Amino acid sequence: MMNINEHLLRTFEARPGEFLSGEELSATLQVSRTAIWKHIERLRQEGYEFEAVSRKGYRLVAKPDKLDVEAVLGRLHTRVLGRSIHYMNEVDSTNNVARELVQQGAQEGTLVVAEQQLAGRGRLGRKWHSPKGKGLWMTLILKPRIPLHFTPQLTLLVAVALCRSLRQITSLPIGIKWPNDLLIDGKKISGILLESSAEEENLNYVVAGVGIGVNLLPDDYPDDELRAKATSLAIEAGHTMDRSEILVAFLQELESLYDIYHEQGFGPIKLLWEALSVSLNRPVTCQTPKGLAEGTSLGIDESGALIVKLQDGTVTKWYSGDIQFSS
Amino acid sequence: MMNINEHLLRTFEARPGEFLSGEELSATLQVSRTAIWKHIERLRQEGYEFEAVSRKGYRLVAKPDKLDVEAVLGRLHTRVLGRSIHYMNEVDSTNNVARELVQQGAQEGTLVVAEQQLAGRGRLGRKWHSPKGKGLWMTLILKPRIPLHFTPQLTLLVAVALCRSLRQITSLPIGIKWPNDLLIDGKKISGILLESSAEEENLNYVVAGVGIGVNLLPDDYPDDELRAKATSLAIEAGHTMDRSEILVAFLQELESLYDIYHEQGFGPIKLLWEALSVSLNRPVTCQTPKGLAEGTSLGIDESGALIVKLQDGTVTKWYSGDIQFSS
Numbered sequence: 001m002m003n004i005n006e007h008l009l010r011t012f013e014a015r016p017g018e019f020l021s022g023e024e025l026s027a028t029l030q031v032s033r034t035a036i037w038k039h040i041e042r043l044r045q046e047g048y049e050f051e052a053v054s055r056k057g058y059r060l061v062a063k064p065d066k067l068d069v070e071a072v073l074g075r076l077h078t079r080v081l082g083r084s085i086h087y088m089n090e091v092d093s094t095n096n097v098a099r100e101l102v103q104q105g106a107q108e109g110t111l112v113v114a115e116q117q118l119a120g121r122g123r124l125g126r127k128w129h130s131p132k133g134k135g136l137w138m139t140l141i142l143k144p145r146i147p148l149h150f151t152p153q154l155t156l157l158v159a160v161a162l163c164r165s166l167r168q169i170t171s172l173p174i175g176i177k178w179p180n181d182l183l184i185d186g187k188k189i190s191g192i193l194l195e196s197s198a199e200e201e202n203l204n205y206v207v208a209g210v211g212i213g214v215n216l217l218p219d220d221y222p223d224d225e226l227r228a229k230a231t232s233l234a235i236e237a238g239h240t241m242d243r244s245e246i247l248v249a250f251l252q253e254l255e256s257l258y259d260i261y262h263e264q265g266f267g268p269i270k271l272l273w274e275a276l277s278v279s280l281n282r283p284v285t286c287q288t289p290k291g292l293a294e295g296t297s298l299g300i301d302e303s304g305a306l307i308v309k310l311q312d313g314t315v316t317k318w319y320s321g322d323i324q325f326s327s
Numbered sequence: 328m329m330n331i332n333e334h335l336l337r338t339f340e341a342r343p344g345e346f347l348s349g350e351e352l353s354a355t356l357q358v359s360r361t362a363i364w365k366h367i368e369r370l371r372q373e374g375y376e377f378e379a380v381s382r383k384g385y386r387l388v389a390k391p392d393k394l395d396v397e398a399v400l401g402r403l404h405t406r407v408l409g410r411s412i413h414y415m416n417e418v419d420s421t422n423n424v425a426r427e428l429v430q431q432g433a434q435e436g437t438l439v440v441a442e443q444q445l446a447g448r449g450r451l452g453r454k455w456h457s458p459k460g461k462g463l464w465m466t467l468i469l470k471p472r473i474p475l476h477f478t479p480q481l482t483l484l485v486a487v488a489l490c491r492s493l494r495q496i497t498s499l500p501i502g503i504k505w506p507n508d509l510l511i512d513g514k515k516i517s518g519i520l521l522e523s524s525a526e527e528e529n530l531n532y533v534v535a536g537v538g539i540g541v542n543l544l545p546d547d548y549p550d551d552e553l554r555a556k557a558t559s560l561a562i563e564a565g566h567t568m569d570r571s572e573i574l575v576a577f578l579q580e581l582e583s584l585y586d587i588y589h590e591q592g593f594g595p596i597k598l599l600w601e602a603l604s605v606s607l608n609r610p611v612t613c614q615t616p617k618g619l620a621e622g623t624s625l626g627i628d629e630s631g632a633l634i635v636k637l638q639d640g641t642v643t644k645w646y647s648g649d650i651q652f653s654s
Contacts, residue, residue, distance in 0.1 A: 123526075123527055147646040147647060148475075148476075148478060148479065148523070149475075149476040149477075149478070149479060149630050149646075150476075151475060151476070151525070152475065152476060152527075152528050155527060155528075179527070179528070180527075193526065193527065194526075194527055195524070195525065195526050195527075196475070196524070196525045197522070197523070197524050197525075198478070198522065198523045198524075198525075199450075199520065199521075199522050200450055200479075200482060200506070200520065200521055200522075200647060201479050201482075201506075201631070201646050201647035202647055303476050304528070319474040319476075319528050320474060320527060320528035320529055
């Protein structure tokens with residue numbers, strides 16, 4: 001059964017551009033005019049915009065950009081990934097919700113996607129800005145059949161799938177910065193945060209958090225600092241994009257690479273990562289436990305570590321951290 | 328302030344072997360005779376045994392073996408490990424309690440130890456039999472400063488520390504079966520279960536569960552199957568042992584190896600593990616994802632995997648599983 005909000009929306013949508021009087025709406029929906037007014041206010045809080053003119057009534061002028069989950073499920077041709085979608089308006093962090101779901105027995109491929117994250121997290125304990133309706137803020141539950149020490153390979157796999165699907169849809173020159181940030185012209189458009197849980201050498205599960213800045217405009221960033229470092233697909237392409245199309249493309253690409261990974265191992269993924277990377281064969285610096293290190297990035301190893309030739313000629317590996325490109 | 332149970336126990340302990348009348352106890356503790364009777368019943372439920380003779384009163388004949396936490400803290404010379412001890416009478420699993428504590432912000436070195444586990448868990452989803460007062464059923468919270476993919480080294484480190492401390496105290500011929508079971512003459516006296524949580528390549532925490540069969544006697548095993556596979560220090564040594572002494576020795580040995588590991592890496596730990604292992608240079612079989620495999624164990628690698636020469640001459644690695652010795 002439709003609730004009154006939905007019924008009200010359908011009524012407006014059936015007569016686009018028209019003013020509907022409180023009297024007429026009250027008669028159609030069989031509720032009082034005061035109730036109509038309350039529901040219009042509620043819809044306004046959800047992002048719907050109404051014009052109200054006395055004696056004429058209300059007119060729907062704008063709808064919030066809500067992810068169309070029905071459309072996603074209708075177009076999606078995956079076997080496992082995204083077959084179950086938990087769509088939420090607002091969460092603290094989709095990774096937290098996914099971790100709770102997995103404790104309750106959620107299956108592999110379960111997707112949590114939210115219009116807004118109030119406490120979205122990025123790598124290295126950083127905040128992740130996730131404004132309402134402007135991006136894809138989501139987490140996938142994965143239960144890969146690999147030993148624990150291969151887990152870092154997964155984070156590279158997710159970055160490759162995301163980079164390939166976004167390039168395909170947008171044709172933008174997107175590259176991967178080690179280990180898993182996606183950049184356009186040095187500005188970040190997406191980040192990945194994998195959290196894993198293991199018992200001895202057996203991986204129990206991974207929650208793979210992915211944030212994509214899809215339709216943010218310059219005003220959607222809270223300050224100049226973030227505006228200088230981050231960008232969105234809409235800013236780069238010059239027009240807004242359909243988030244459901246991006247989600248479908250990403251899930252399909254990820255499932256296909258995930259299957260290849262289980263069948264053939266890390267080899268093909270490593271090749272793709274290196275081909276899409278903007279981090280290789282150039283001078284880089286990194287804050288390591290031993291202080292600031294400087295060198296030239298040569299490649300990645302089987303554990304996803306960055307192989308770096310330091311200035312004194314020795315070759316070392318960086319396992320985690322935030323690299324900067326020096327020139 | 329002492330509660331009535333404690334007061335009652337002190338009164339009995341002050342006059343060992345004597346009968347104390349309900350009347351006298353009632354006068355001493357300033358409570359009714361009915362209250363005395365109720366408290367004696369409560370103590371009986373905790374494992375204290377009283378002889379009751381009409382007209383003479385009650386006599387304390389046996390006390391349950393409770394771990395003396397005060398004695399542990401008094402003797403312990405560690406810097407971090409076991410400085411905070413959560414002692415519990417009964418838990419589902421000490422690993423579960425430790426995981427909850429770490430979520431609430433518990434520090435590295437926090438120890439959970441229980442007299443009894445109702446749902447103790449072992450490797451590969453197995454049950455772990457943890458009867459009341461008969462063993463050390465415990466979990467340590469560790470926050471090692473190592474990348475995620477080194478986690479399997481920790482499980483070997485814990486096995487080495489446990490093996491060395493038990494050998495030192497008992498002089499029994501205890502060996503390590505890959506990866507981390509402790510055996511005497513092929514029978515298991517202890518098991519280890521590490522659970523880890525990571526964010527990307529950074530280990531958040533490890534809960535290291537350790538079960539040691541200290542004072543179990545043959546009747547303490549639920550069935551012949553377990554009796555045939557498991558043993559205890561008391562059975563092997565021919566006398567019961569002080570659990571607090573074993574706990575202190577283990578924590579001190581573990582802290583000292585843990586410090587060496589952080590300073591010098593896995594090298595020294597690997598040497599010790601190999602020296603204490605009963606798994607090397609002998610025919611072994613293992614149920615692997617590809618079926619039952621047979622070969623000769625050659626050593627372990629940096630990731631804790633067992634290096635095995637298969638019957639066809641190829642050398643492979645087993646990352647997890649349960650090896651059997653063939654002959």
